[in-house]
Amino acid sequence: MEYLNTPHKFLLLYCFLALLLVSLVALFIVVYQESHTRKVINELIATQQNHWLTAVPSGSQVVFTGIAPQQFDYLHFIASARQVINPQQIVDQIEVKHDSYTQSQDYNLEFLLENQEVLIFGQFPTEEIHANFVANLKSRKLGLTLLDYTQSKEIELEPASIVAIEFVPEIFSLLDSGVISVAGNTIAISSYFDTQSQATSAINTINNIKPPEVELNLDITAPLPRINPYRFQISFASNGHDLTACYTETPEQLEQLNSKLAEQLNKDDVNCLLALGQPTENWVQTLTNLVEVLVAKDGISLTVSDTSVLITTPMNFSDTQIIEITQSAQNAVSEEFTLQVIAADSNQEFEQLYDLRVLKGVEGLISINGTASDALSREMIISMVDSELLPQQIGNFLTVDTNAPPINFNLLVAGMQALDLLYEGEVLIHTNSLFINGTSASQESLDQIIAELNSKLGRDNYSINVVVDTSIFAVNLPTIEECLDGLNQVLDNQKITFDSGSVAINESTESIILAIVPTLKDCAHFKWEIGGHTDSSGNSNRNLQLSQDRANAVLFAISLAGVPIDNFVAVGYGELYPIVSNITKEGRAQNRRIVIEPMINNDKN
Numbered sequence: 106m107e108y109l110n111t112p113h114k115f116l117l118l119y120c121f122l123a124l125l126l127v128s129l130v131a132l133f134i135v136v137y138q139e140s141h142t143r144k145v146i147n148e149l150i151a152t153q154q155n156h157w158l159t160a161v162p163s164g165s166q167v168v169f170t171g172i173a174p175q176q177f178d179y180l181h182f183i184a185s186a187r188q189v190i191n192p193q194q195i196v197d198q199i200e201v202k203h204d205s206y207t208q209s210q211d212y213n214l215e216f217l218l219e220n221q222e223v224l225i226f227g228q229f230p231t232e233e234i235h236a237n238f239v240a241n242l243k244s245r246k247l248g249l250t251l252l253d254y255t256q257s258k259e260i261e262l263e264p265a266s267i268v269a270i271e272f273v274p275e276i277f278s279l280l281d282s283g284v285i286s287v288a289g290n291t292i293a294i295s296s297y298f299d300t301q302s303q304a305t306s307a308i309n310t311i312n313n314i315k316p317p318e319v320e321l322n323l324d325i326t327a328p329l330p331r332i333n334p335y336r337f338q339i340s341f342a343s344n345g346h347d348l349t350a351c352y353t354e355t356p357e358q359l360e361q362l363n364s365k366l367a368e369q370l371n372k373d374d375v376n377c378l379l380a381l382g383q384p385t386e387n388w389v390q391t392l393t394n395l396v397e398v399l400v401a402k403d404g405i406s407l408t409v410s411d412t413s414v415l416i417t418t419p420m421n422f423s424d425t426q427i428i429e430i431t432q433s434a435q436n437a438v439s440e441e442f443t444l445q446v447i448a449a450d451s452n453q454e455f456e457q458l459y460d461l462r463v464l465k466g467v468e469g470l471i472s473i474n475g476t477a478s479d480a481l482s483r484e485m486i487i488s489m490v491d492s493e494l495l496p497q498q499i500g501n502f503l504t505v506d507t508n509a510p511p512i513n514f515n516l517l518v519a520g521m522q523a524l525d526l527l528y529e530g531e532v533l534i535h536t537n538s539l540f541i542n543g544t545s546a547s548q549e550s551l552d553q554i555i556a557e558l559n560s561k562l563g564r565d566n567y568s569i570n571v572v573v574d575t576s577i578f579a580v581n582l583p584t585i586e587e588c589l590d591g592l593n594q595v596l597d598n599q600k601i602t603f604d605s606g607s608v609a610i611n612e613s614t615e616s617i618i619l620a621i622v623p624t625l626k627d628c629a630h631f632k633w634e635i636g637g638h639t640d641s642s643g644n645s646n647r648n649l650q651l652s653q654d655r656a657n658a659v660l661f662a663i664s665l666a667g668v669p670i671d672n673f674v675a676v677g678y679g680e681l682y683p684i685v686s687n688i689t690k691e692g693r694a695q696n697r698r699i700v701i702e703p704m705i706n707n708d709k710n
Contacts, residue, residue, distance in 0.1 A: 591624035653677025
C-alpha cells in the first residue's frame with residue numbers, strides 16, 4: 106500500500122516545487138520592477154524636494170497624489186515632471202491647498218515656456234519692474250500667450266537680483282520650451298533642443314551675453330535619442346491574419362497605417378501603436394506595399410525591423426513560388442531596406458528570428474527587441490533589463506512565440522551589466538552566445554567589462570567589439586580638485602552626523618547630503634569612498650558595524666537623491682582612525698564622522 110502511494114507523493118512534491126518556482130519567479134520580477142520604479146520616483150521627488158508628493162506606479166503609468174502647499178509648488182512639479190516622464194504616462198491627482206500662486210512664498214520667480222505659451226508665477230519686487238518685464242518679453246517673443254499669476258510687492262533687492270530679472274527675456278528669445286527659475290542673482294535654466302549642436306550653441310550664447318552680476322545654472326540638452334529598430338510583424342492565413350506587432354511615429358502616420366491595413370486585411374480591429382523614435386524613411390508606405398503583395402499568400406510570415414525585411418514561407422513552397430514572392434517584395438520595399446526570403450525549415454536563418462537584442466542610447470534610453478518563449482519570460486526579460494540599466498524609458502518590442510528557445514538569463518544579466526558600463530551600444534543574445542558592440546568612455550570601463558565577462562562566462566561564450574572614445578566626457582567635466590572644492594564648501598562648516606547609536610538619516614544630515622548631491626552628480630566619473638568613523642566608546646566590534654551601517658545609509662541616501670553610485674563604496678572603519686584624542690567629550694564628537702573622499706587619496710595610514 107505504501108509502495109502504491111509513492112508516485113502520488115512524488116507528484117504532489119513536483120506540483121509543490123513547481124508552484125514554489127513560479128512564486129519565486131513572480132517575486133523576482135516584482136522585486137526587480139519595484140527597485141527600478143522606486144529609484145526613478147525617489148530621484149524625481151528628491152530633486153524637487155516635494156515632501157507632500159506621493160507617486161505610485163500603475164502599469165505603464167505613474168499616479169501622482171498629494172496636496173501641494175501652493176499652486177506655485179504644483180505647477181513647478183508638473184512642468185518639471187513632463188520633462189522626464191512621458192506626459193501620457195502621468196496620472197495627475199494632485200490637489201492644491203491654497204488658490205494663490207504667491208501666498209506665503211519667499212521671493213523668487215518661475216517661468217514655464219512651452220511652444221508659444223508662458224506661465225509666470227512668483228513675486229516681482231516692484232510694479233514698474235513687472236510692467237517692463239512683460240513688455241520686454243512680448244517684444245522678444247511675438248505671438249506669445251502670457252499667463253501671468255505673479256504679484257508685485259515692494260521688496261528690497263540687491264541690484265544684481267534686478268539685473269537677473271531683466272535678463273530673463275533675452276534668455277526666452279533663445280528657447281522654445283523649458284523652465285527658468287530666478288532666485289536672487291542666480292538663474293536656473295532647464296531646456297532642450299533638436300540637436301546637440303543647437304544645445305551647445307544656446308549654452309555658449311547665454312554664457313556670452315549674460316551680465317557679469319548674474320550666476321547661471323544650466324541644464325540644456327538635446328532631446329532623447331532616437332530608438333530603433335521599429336517593428337512590424339504579421340502572419341497571413343486564409344482563416345484570418347495575425348498582426349502581432351505594429352508601430353509608427355506620428356499620430357498622422359498612425360491614422361494612415363491603421364486605415365490602410367484595416368482595408369487590406371478586411372479587419373475592423375487593427376490597432377497599431379505610436380513608438381519612441383523615428384522609423385526608416387518611407388516606413389508606412391513600405392509596410393502597406395508589402396501587405397498588399399503578400400496578403401493572399403497563405404502561410405507566409407512578414408517581419409519588418411528598422412531597415413530589414415524578413416519573409417518566411419512554408420516548407421512546401423516551391424522554388425518558383427519563392428522567387429515570385431521575392432520579386433514582388435523587392436518591388437514593394439524602398440531602397441533603404443534589405444530583404445531576406447527564407448523557408449521556415451532553414452534552421453540557421455530561422456533561429457535568427459529568436460535573437461534577443463537590447464540597445465542603449467546615449468541618454469540611457471533602452472530598446473528591447475526579439476522573441477520570448479512565454480509571457481513570464483517576456484516579463485522577466487523586461488524587468489531584468491529595467492532593473493540593471495535603470496533607463497529613463499524603455500521601447501519594448503518583445504513578442505511571445507512558444508517555438509522560441511528559452512532565454513539564457515546568465516547571458517542576459519552579464520550582457521546588461523556590460524551595457525550599463527558602456528556610453529552607448531547593443532547586446533545581442535543568439536542561442537548560447539553573447540555579442541556586445543558599442544562605445545566606452547574610458548579604457549578602464551572596457552577593461553572592467555572584459556574582466557567581469559571572463560569571470561562570469563568564460564572567454565569562449567561572448568564576443569565584444571567596443572570602441573574607446575575618451576573625448577565623450579572630456580568637455581565640462583570637473584577635475585578632482587574642483588570636485589573637492591565643491592564638497593569642502595559644504596563640509597568645511599558642517600558635519601554629517603547621526604543621533605547617538607542610530608543609523609537613521611536625521612534632518613540635519615539630510616540637508617547636508619542634499620547640499621553635496623549636485624557636486625557628487627557632476628563628479629560621479631571619479632571613484633569615491635564614503636568612510637564611517639566612530640569614537641572609542643563602547644565595544645570595538647559594535648563600533649565597526651555601526652560605522653559600516655552609517656556609511657551604507659549615506660550611500661543609499663545619495664542614490665535616492667539621483668547620484669549614480671557605480672563608482673562609490675561605503676566602508677566602516679569603526680574607531681581605527683581617530684583625528685584627535687578620544688579622552689575629551691569634544692574629541693570624541695570630532696571622531697564620530699562620515700568622510701567622503703576620492704579613492705586615489707584615502708590612505709588611512
